[in-house]
Amino acid sequence: MLKKVMVVLFIGFVLIQFYPVSRTNPPVISELPGDSAAKDLFKRACYDCHSHETVWPWYSYVAPVSWLVTDDVSHAREHLNFSSWGEYNVKQQKHKLEEIIEEVEEGNMPLWFYLPLHAHAKIQEEDVATLRAWAKGLSVVDSTSNAVQSESSHGEPGHQH
């Protein structure tokens, strides 16, 4: 009996591997301008889900985990996409900035289950300070500008690399 169950489960496991999953990395449209410590932080901790530069891990090729991973990435890109940052208008960018800082401060992002296999993505206290300083240095309130411009393209003031 147990053997039969195992065989059925195994066949099921093999069959679900054929269900199509889309692990796409579309072209980058308009990234955050310039270089900054904040951008490095996003690349390190957020880009796997919130950009078109996802590094798809081996388990994203194995159903049913692949379904969860691709689903998370597509939702994450819908909510916040660093690869099309320039497509957001000033108001949206401002709102995203607030959300980013909020989510990171509250420890909601990166998603907890991402961390055990991506230790480099862990957010430290100094990372939150980096984000705050960066957000302050952006002239998002300038209504004449159509995009977030960094006041300095070499990192936010006061931050040493």
Ligand code: HEC
């Ligand atoms: C493992 C994938 C993953 C990683 C890594 C990740 N996120 Fe997310 N993020 C998501 C998903 C999925 C959602 C959509 C949540 C939902 O559906 O409610 C989301 C939503 C968000 C939102 C929008 C929240 C809202 O209320 O709309 C923000 C802001 C955000 N993430 C910021 C970040 C930042 C900043 C990082 C890096 C420090 C990060 N995320 C890393 C998966 C991820």
